[in-house]
Amino acid sequence: MIFDSHCHTRFSADSEMQAEDALRAAEALGLGLVFTEHLDLDFPGDVDYTFDFGAYWQAYAPLCGDRLRLGIEVGMTPATASERETLGTDVPFDLVIGSLHVLDGKDLYFAESYAGQTKEEAYHAYFAKLAEMVRTHAYIDVLGHIDYIARYAPFENPEISYGAFTEDIDAVLRAAVEADIVLELNTRRLGARRALKELVPVYTRYRALGGRYVTLGSDAHAADAIGANFRAAKELADAVGLGIVTFHGRRRELLQ
Ligand SMILES: [Zn+2]
Ligand SMILES: [Zn+2]
Structure with a gap:
């Protein structure tokens, strides 16, 4: 069973998805969920993008079985470099995603955060920070x-073209491979032909540098987005020779 290894329920400040709805959607698609x-x-x-780990466990541990795992997406900053301080010891997360949402104190979600920068400047700064955060967060899965x-x-063209940012992207991929961190294939944008086309060389390069696995993650914040574009994602992974995995108790599991 393939897992959708990235989604957000009501414990995330920007989601109101109910666990039961997510599970029903996943089951209909034959997917597991994290x-x-x-x-x-x-x-x-x-x-406030934090949540009560204990309440999360209390609410969802009873729902866990073959089809559901409980993880976390950590927005990487210098404040999250310590695994113990960030994750605590109260609950045993199955999977820890590390992500970059904020750059130099600016939320990458807002157009204003890019004001006064060329694409080259903004993307170079983004990849440099991403590589640095991967190197300082070796604990993420x-x-x-x-x-x-x-x-x-x-x-006008927001894609992360490998040809235009070769060294920057290589630095991120190398840092991930060296730390044995699995690269997610986030499926949210794979419905767009241009996005899919531009991501193929990135994942091909990841494989060439020694990457072996990807997780597939829809980043769903609503049940109808669970498993979005998974067919295209699976085709991409197969085409470049990457195995699809998820995590259980922080251990990698190869999926079929
Ligand atoms: Zn994210
Ligand atoms: Zn997310």
């Missing part, structure tokens, strides 16, 4: 959405 709620410390703005910036950056 809930990966947001933990973003010192997030700019007024929204999965590097989330390497193409996150392309969702929101207000440039």
